[in-house]
Amino acid sequence: MRKAIVFTFAALLLLAACGSSSKSSSSGSSNAPVQLTGQVTNKGTATAANGSISIQATDFAFSPTFVKAPGGSTLTVNLKNAGQSTHTFTIDSPHVDQTLAPGATMTVKVTVPSSGSVNFYCRFHRTLGMQGAIFAG
Numbered sequence: 001m002r003k004a005i006v007f008t009f010a011a012l013l014l015l016a017a018c019g020s021s022s023k024s025s026s027s028g029s030s031n032a033p034v035q036l037t038g039q040v041t042n043k044g045t046a047t048a049a050n051g052s053i054s055i056q057a058t059d060f061a062f063s064p065t066f067v068k069a070p071g072g073s074t075l076t077v078n079l080k081n082a083g084q085s086t087h088t089f090t091i092d093s094p095h096v097d098q099t100l101a102p103g104a105t106m107t108v109k110v111t112v113p114s115s116g117s118v119n120f121y122c123r124f125h126r127t128l129g130m131q132g133a134i135f136a137g
């Protein structure tokens with residue numbers, strides 16, 4: 001009985017969270033080139049040069065947040081954790097999952113889709129808005 005009540009409450013919470021996140025993403029990121037689900041701390045858009053881009057992880061955002069790169073190209077992403085917390089640079093598909101301690105640097109290669117975007121995020125702080133996207137353009 002008690003379990004059933006907890007489940008119902010969780011379901012309600014989930015519904016409430018869905019409702020509010022769709023609202024905040026449409027109002028809070030109107031200048032974003034890619035619409036992402038949930039909160040996004042938008043530190044701006046940069047264009048890759050010579051097939052590479054530098055992205056800094058901070059507490060708690062990626063800067064730049066959006067990266068424009070040629071569709072179908074292989075992008076070299078130079079990562080640096082400029083924050084005080086450990087962050088990850090994670091992409092679901094094609095799979096990338098790198099963990100960066102404070103001060104750490106790392107280079108990863110990302111295949112840019114021929115159209116559309118690949119989303120990246122920090123596994124620890126995605127709900128704080130720590131996510132972004134690489135988009136073909």
Ligand SMILES: [Cu+2]
Nearest residue numbers: 087122124125
């Ligand atoms: Cu993080």
